[in-house]
Amino acid sequence: MAYLDRGSTTGYGRHADSEGDASWAELAKTGKSKSHRYQEHEAVYYEGDPADKVYEVVEGTVMLFKLLPDGRRQVVEVLRTGGLFGLTSKAHQDCNAETLTASVIRSIEKREIEGSTVMQQHIAKCMLTQLETLHDHAVLLGRKSAFERVASFLMRFVPERGIVGCIGPKPSGKDESLIVLAMTRQEIADYLGLTIETVSRVISDLKRRGLITIEKQDRIRITNVCGICHLTGTH
Amino acid sequence: MAYLDRGSTTGYGRHADSEGDASWAELAKTGKSKSHRYQEHEAVYYEGDPADKVYEVVEGTVMLFKLLPDGRRQVVEVLRTGGLFGLTSKAHQDCNAETLTASVIRSIEKREIEGSTVMQQHIAKCMLTQLETLHDHAVLLGRKSAFERVASFLMRFVPERGIVGCIGPKPSGKDESLIVLAMTRQEIADYLGLTIETVSRVISDLKRRGLITIEKQDRIRITNVCGICHLTGTH
DNA sequence: CGAATAGTTGATGTATCTCAAGCAGGGTGG
DNA sequence: CCACCCTGCTTGAGATACATCAACTATTCG
Numbered sequence: 001m002a003y004l005d006r007g008s009t010t011g012y013g014r015h016a017d018s019e020g021d022a023s024w025a026e027l028a029k030t031g032k033s034k035s036h037r038y039q040e041h042e043a044v045y046y047e048g049d050p051a052d053k054v055y056e057v058v059e060g061t062v063m064l065f066k067l068l069p070d071g072r073r074q075v076v077e078v079l080r081t082g083g084l085f086g087l088t089s090k091a092h093q094d095c096n097a098e099t100l101t102a103s104v105i106r107s108i109e110k111r112e113i114e115g116s117t118v119m120q121q122h123i124a125k126c127m128l129t130q131l132e133t134l135h136d137h138a139v140l141l142g143r144k145s146a147f148e149r150v151a152s153f154l155m156r157f158v159p160e161r162g163i164v165g166c167i168g169p170k171p172s173g174k175d176e177s178l179i180v181l182a183m184t185r186q187e188i189a190d191y192l193g194l195t196i197e198t199v200s201r202v203i204s205d206l207k208r209r210g211l212i213t214i215e216k217q218d219r220i221r222i223t224n225v226c227g228i229c230h231l232t233g234t235h
Numbered sequence: 236m237a238y239l240d241r242g243s244t245t246g247y248g249r250h251a252d253s254e255g256d257a258s259w260a261e262l263a264k265t266g267k268s269k270s271h272r273y274q275e276h277e278a279v280y281y282e283g284d285p286a287d288k289v290y291e292v293v294e295g296t297v298m299l300f301k302l303l304p305d306g307r308r309q310v311v312e313v314l315r316t317g318g319l320f321g322l323t324s325k326a327h328q329d330c331n332a333e334t335l336t337a338s339v340i341r342s343i344e345k346r347e348i349e350g351s352t353v354m355q356q357h358i359a360k361c362m363l364t365q366l367e368t369l370h371d372h373a374v375l376l377g378r379k380s381a382f383e384r385v386a387s388f389l390m391r392f393v394p395e396r397g398i399v400g401c402i403g404p405k406p407s408g409k410d411e412s413l414i415v416l417a418m419t420r421q422e423i424a425d426y427l428g429l430t431i432e433t434v435s436r437v438i439s440d441l442k443r444r445g446l447i448t449i450e451k452q453d454r455i456r457i458t459n460v461c462g463i464c465h466l467t468g469t470h
Numbered sequence: 471c472g473a474a475t476a477g478t479t480g481a482t483g484t485a486t487c488t489c490a491a492g493c494a495g496g497g498t499g500g
Numbered sequence: 501c502c503a504c505c506c507t508g509c510t511t512g513a514g515a516t517a518c519a520t521c522a523a524c525t526a527t528t529c530g
Contacts, residue, residue, distance in 0.1 A: 066371075066374050068374065068378060068379075068468055069468075072378045074374040074377040076369075088363060088366075089363035089367065120355060120359065124355065124358065124359050127359070127362040128322055128324035131365060131366065132324065134311075134366070134369040134370075135312075138301075138309055138311045138369065138372060141373060141376035141428065142425075143303060143307045144303075184508070184509090185508070192377075193378060194486080195486075197486090197487075197488080197489095198487075200509060200510055200511080201510080203510095204511080216495095217494095217508080217509075233304075233305075233307075234304070380517075380518095381517075419476070419477090420476070420478095421477095429518080429519090430518075431476090432479085432518090432519075432521095433517090433519075436478080436479080439479080452477075452527075472530095473529090473530090474527100474528085474530095477524105477526070477527085478523105478524080478526085479523085479524075480521105480522085480524095482522105483520070484518090484520090485516105485519090486516090486517085487517085488515070488516090489513090490511100490513090490514105491511085491512080491513105492509105492510080492512095495507095496505105496507090497505090498503105498504085498506100500502095500503090
């Protein structure tokens with residue numbers, strides 16, 4: 001695997017990297033990493049905690065967020081299987097980390113990593129993807145309307161669509177996709193820099209326009225993927 | 236230098252890392268990196284260009300920005316001496332890179348880096364800082380008011396202040412700082428997710444309140460650093 | 471000096487927030 | 501099993517911060 005891979009086509013928002021898993025598995029065998037099971041909405045660490053470990057989402061979903069003194073919250077990253085977090089150049093965590101769903105998280109002492117080139121390269125690869133995701137998110141937060149934010153958010157869950165070179169719906173029939181948000185309205189709002197009411201209104205409106213149907217609060221069926229994609233502002 | 240340094244106290248927005256320079260200088264000696272001088276507001280590369288090099292700001296300031304199809308622009312990073320860019324996991328650049336001031340930029344082919352552990356560690360260190368900066372910026376874009384955004388922006392230029400453990404003004408006399416923005420109002424607006432008019436109004440208001448004085452458009456004297464700091468929303 | 475460019479200021483519009491009430495689903499206990 | 505409650509979500513009415521549109525002013529540069 002090349003250090004700065006020039007051939008990958010990792011999609012928007014995907015942090016997983018199957019190639020890299022080998023190195024973690026290897027470390028796990030040597031007993032140098034610890035896995036731990038977390039419940040839904042359980043804190044992994046808090047901003048300011050000593051930052052001596054690196055964490056990997058083995059299973060589940062984790063969010064990183066920051067709080068302002070008056071209670072305003074911004075979710076800065078949402079990590080899925082394969083995502084790394086706890087990465088910081090400082091002695092203390094810069095974010096809070098909390099599970100969104102029940103999760104399994106593996107942690108490794110940072111000093112263990114110093115010896116492993118493979119690990120370092122895997123971490124570098126993950127950071128590159130995170131950097132790109134954060135760039136896209138800055139555009140979303142700085143320049144997109146509420147509709148565009150929610151549409152972009154929904155498209156994150158549709159694999160192989162909404163990315164460069166998207167070929168549109170399969171010629172065969174329906175352009176649907178069932179997605180599981182695994183986030184409350186409040187978490188979505190804090191991720192998209194909106195209020196819970198605005199998120200709710202936009203979703204209701206998309207429903208009214210026949211672009212989506214709500215199956216169960218956090219399970220949404222996009223009945224017109226292309227329609228949602230065109231609302232993202234990116235295309 | 237530890238891979239994931241647990242003792243650094245690099246300040247907000249500072250990407251420079253004097254320790255790492257040695258490795259670049261080393262590569263420069265071997266003739267594997269190229270330096271190039273750029274004018275003010277000259278493009279280094281465009282979004283979609285092949286991403287086969289890594290760049291370092293040797294001197295000057297560089298911004299990375301993204302464009303939406305309708306022309307909306309978001310500046311996603313502002314890099315100063317020591318900052319690295321062109322880092323991406325994909326085959327193509329995800330951003331546009333343009334100088335803000337006349338600059339000297341060094342570039343290295345990505346494949347040259349694959350052999351150098353020192354280089355890789357330096358890059359990793361820089362990415363960690365960028366990740367933290369982008370987290371802070373997400374909070375700014377997602378949750379801060381126009382006043383808080385501009386105040387936070389101004390505080391970026393005041394070294395050793397507005398960071399955790401800030402001890403306030405020196406007991407001796409004035410709490411001043413002269414800063415050089417090196418950005419037009421439009422660039423500031425596109426960085427802060429605002430319009431040029433809003434940026435202008437906020438700056439005028441800060442002037443009216445006696446917190447700053449404008450010396451020359453992009454040279455601002457903060458006459459009350461603590462006052463500005465308390466407007467950032469972070470403290 | 472005058473044109474071109476960048477920044478400021480004012481008047482008005484509107485997208486999103488705020489505040490407040492109502493609704494739905496899921497679990498609990500009588 | 502159903503009434504009740506709790507929590508999360510939705511919807512409405514009104515307020516507001518910021519954007520937009522437009523005119524004006526300051527600065528830069530030939």
